[in-house]
Amino acid sequence: xxxxxxxxxxxxxxxxxxxxxxxxxxxxxxxxxxxxxxxxxxxxxxxxxxxxxxxxxxxxxxxxxxxxxxxxxxxxxxxxxxxxxxxxxxxxxxxxxxxxxxxxxxxxxxxxxxxxxxxxxxxxxxxxxxxxxxxxxxxxxxxxxxxxxxxxxxxxxxxxxxxxxxxxxxxxxxxxxxxxxxxxxxxxxxxxxxxxxxxxxxxxxxxxxxxxxxxxxxxxxxxxxxxxxxxxxxxxxxxxxxxxxxxxxxxxxxxxxxxxxxxxxxxxxxxxxxxxxxxxxxxxxxxxxxxxxxxxxxxxxxxxxxxxxxxxxxxxxxxxxxxxxxxxxxxxxxxxxxxxxxxxxxxxxxxxxxxxxxxxxxxxxxxxxxxxxxxxxxxxxxxxxxxxxxxxxxxxxxxxxxxxxxxxxxxxxxxxxxxxxxxxxxxxxxxxxxxxxxxxxxxxxxxxxxxxxxxxxxxxxxxxxxxxxxxxxxxxxxxxxxxxxxxxxxxxxxxxxxxxxxxxxxxxxxxxxxxxxxxxxxxxxxxxxxxxxxxxxxxxxxxxxxxxxxxxxxxxxxxxxxxxxxxxxxxx
Amino acid sequence: xxxxxxxxxxxxxxxxxxxxxxxxxxxxxxxxxxxxxxxxxxxxxxxxxxxxxxxxxxxxxxxxxxxxxxxxxxxxxxxxxxxxxxxxxxxxxxxxxxxxxxxxxxxxxxxx
Numbered sequence: 001x002x003x004x005x006x007x008x009x010x011x012x013x014x015x016x017x018x019x020x021x022x023x024x025x026x027x028x029x030x031x032x033x034x035x036x037x038x039x040x041x042x043x044x045x046x047x048x049x050x051x052x053x054x055x056x057x058x059x060x061x062x063x064x065x066x067x068x069x070x071x072x073x074x075x076x077x078x079x080x081x082x083x084x085x086x087x088x089x090x091x092x093x094x095x096x097x098x099x100x101x102x103x104x105x106x107x108x109x110x111x112x113x114x115x116x117x118x119x120x121x122x123x124x125x126x127x128x129x130x131x132x133x134x135x136x137x138x139x140x141x142x143x144x145x146x147x148x149x150x151x152x153x154x155x156x157x158x159x160x161x162x163x164x165x166x167x168x169x170x171x172x173x174x175x176x177x178x179x180x181x182x183x184x185x186x187x188x189x190x191x192x193x194x195x196x197x198x199x200x201x202x203x204x205x206x207x208x209x210x211x212x213x214x215x216x217x218x219x220x221x222x223x224x225x226x227x228x229x230x231x232x233x234x235x236x237x238x239x240x241x242x243x244x245x246x247x248x249x250x251x252x253x254x255x256x257x258x259x260x261x262x263x264x265x266x267x268x269x270x271x272x273x274x275x276x277x278x279x280x281x282x283x284x285x286x287x288x289x290x291x292x293x294x295x296x297x298x299x300x301x302x303x304x305x306x307x308x309x310x311x312x313x314x315x316x317x318x319x320x321x322x323x324x325x326x327x328x329x330x331x332x333x334x335x336x337x338x339x340x341x342x343x344x345x346x347x348x349x350x351x352x353x354x355x356x357x358x359x360x361x362x363x364x365x366x367x368x369x370x371x372x373x374x375x376x377x378x379x380x381x382x383x384x385x386x387x388x389x390x391x392x393x394x395x396x397x398x399x400x401x402x403x404x405x406x407x408x409x410x411x412x413x414x415x416x417x418x419x420x421x422x423x424x425x426x427x428x429x430x431x432x433x434x435x436x437x438x439x440x441x442x443x444x445x446x447x448x449x450x451x452x453x454x455x456x457x458x459x460x461x462x463x464x465x466x467x468x469x470x471x472x473x474x475x476x477x478x479x480x481x482x483x484x485x486x487x488x489x490x491x492x493x494x495x496x497x498x499x500x501x502x503x504x505x506x507x508x509x510x511x512x513x514x515x516x517x518x519x520x521x522x523x524x525x526x527x528x529x530x531x532x533x534x535x536x537x538x539x540x541x542x543x544x545x546x547x548x549x550x551x552x553x554x555x556x557x558x559x560x561x562x563x564x565x566x567x568x569x570x571x572x
Numbered sequence: 573x574x575x576x577x578x579x580x581x582x583x584x585x586x587x588x589x590x591x592x593x594x595x596x597x598x599x600x601x602x603x604x605x606x607x608x609x610x611x612x613x614x615x616x617x618x619x620x621x622x623x624x625x626x627x628x629x630x631x632x633x634x635x636x637x638x639x640x641x642x643x644x645x646x647x648x649x650x651x652x653x654x655x656x657x658x659x660x661x662x663x664x665x666x667x668x669x670x671x672x673x674x675x676x677x678x679x680x681x682x683x684x
Contacts, residue, residue: 091681530631537627
């Protein structure tokens with residue numbers, strides 16, 4: 001049976017954590033969440049898996065490869081809209097119309113072992129009667145029973161059994177699908193009819209786990225333009241009308257910040273048997289990985305998991321309910337309770353963390369639903385950020401440009417003098433530009449004055465004109481450390497804010513420079529599409545070698561005394 | 573640049589020739605596909621032979637998309653080779669233009 005995993009990777013409610021990786025790649029103890037799903041599926045013989053990706057697909061593909069690690073075969077498909085990927089799903093002919101497909105979301109991991117207790121989908125005897133004689137496979141929606149809501153009074157079949165034991169196999173009512181009315185099914189031999197529970201007692205309701213067995217026909221009939229909620233309603237209604245609902249245990253779900261702490265708590269408390277962390281359990285509820293350095297005065301209170309190569313300093317208290325990812329550093333006397341610390345994070349001295357998620361310098365309070373970026377690295381930071389190396393490279397670059405400026409200083413002075421004599425008004429023009437890279441929050445943008453001999457910093461008519469009027473005065477900004485020799489065009493805050501989100505994301509993560517890809521590659525003033533393509537292309541290609549290539553092209557245009565084209569002069 | 577053009581129902585499939593779409597040939601490519609974009613609403617670029625695309629190539633593809641979109645049409649890509657796909661994923665091209673692994677999937681996605 002083929003498996004399709006919808007792993008679009010975006011969740012607006014977890015935006016703070018998905019800047020660097022998609023949701024299913026968030027860690028669950030010793031590996032990314034989606035890897036646990038893959039291990040489960042492959043272990044059950046489901047080795048042909050198609051992934052539907054959207055947000056950062058390259059990270060999924062880098063992690064999972066072609067599936068050969070698990071003896072499986074993976075295929076990856078791209079969905080344009082992460083919120084509505086089902087149109088793409090419909091276009092993929094993944095199976096014939098009656099062939100069953102196991103379909104699920106990558107941010108939910110149900111206890112798939114429970115599926116063994118279900119009647120096989122090929123078992124035609126248990127199917128509801130249908131018109132034509134030939135039995136067809138029917139969709140099966142896997143649901144779990146939530147029993148945490150108090151009952152008020154009994155509605156017409158809207159409330160399921162008062163049996164609160166999750167994991168009991170059987171068929172129940174689906175309030176989520178039919179509203180006030182129950183969708184009842186032909187009971188199997190193992191079921192008793194649903195009984196209305198007395199008011200005031202606990203209410204139970206079936207919720208979809210996000211996984212189902214569907215057929216090619218079910219996918220072909222998907223309405224257009226569904227979002228996730230619409231898709232859930234569709235699957236449950238198909239199961240209610242033509243198939244079945246199967247009750248299994250509660251899944252691990254990663255759909256909110258609180259869920260990230262919750263799933264770790266459940267795994268460390270052994271509430272989800274099928275996941276056992278790889279490191280050995282050194283004490284009851286204490287998992288320690290290799291390469292650790294733990295001060296003798298540090299206290300570990302179960303349940304706690306500490307990843308590889310971590311350092312726990314003097315007097316730290318870790319746990320209960322602490323998950324520390326690989327390569328973390330927890331400084332002296334910090335307290336970490338009911339908290340998830342993402343790999344590569346530094347936790348400062350005497351910090352008290354309770355019910356939060358730490359992702360390097362980002363702190364997320366799961367109880368308040370608030371997140372903030374802590375700019376001070378001595379409080380929260382990244383272990384991997386090689387500040388010293390980065391600063392050293394920066395200083396060397398600026399020294400080299402300073403040397404270049406010292407050599408061309410007479411040209412700069414002569415240009416300024418000539419302009420002073422030839423025009424009235426100012427010689428040097430300043431324009432506010434944002435120092436890159438910059439954070440997404442506008443309030444954190446730092447600006448500087450970009451220098452030019454041209455008013456409004458407009459394009460010069462020739463490349464040699466650009467050299468004297470824009471490039472040479474801009475060298476002063478490079479020496480000051482405001483921007484680089486090669487990078488994206490410098491922009492002010494009011495020019496950055498209106499950019500489309502994807503473009504803005506790329507722009508803020510890169511660096512600005514005097515020489516740009518769009519200027520060098522496109523002869524005329526680039527169109528919007530060309531400018532966007534040039535900037536995002538440079539942001540993924542940038543490096544010493546590529547920068548030198550662009551500089552060489554710029555120098556070639558200057559030396560060949562080329563004229564800069566204007567849009568409209570291009571031949572049709 | 574001679575692009576091979578095929579009709580598949582209401583979808584016009586343009587097979588991009590050559591192995592590169594870059595600053596040296598992107599203008600020529602744009603000129604050769606302009607008539608196809610002006611006369612058809614559903615266009616599919618088959619990039620099976622393409623091994624390298626640079627920023628001007630990406631800009632040309634986006635420009636084709638805009639030309640069609642302003643007329644209410646749609647452009648999709650299919651059979652993108654691994655190196656080009658890696659680039660497209662990194663620059664999030666797949667969030668702007670539909671990209672499919674096979675021609676059949678892409679044609680089906682246009683619907684009826």
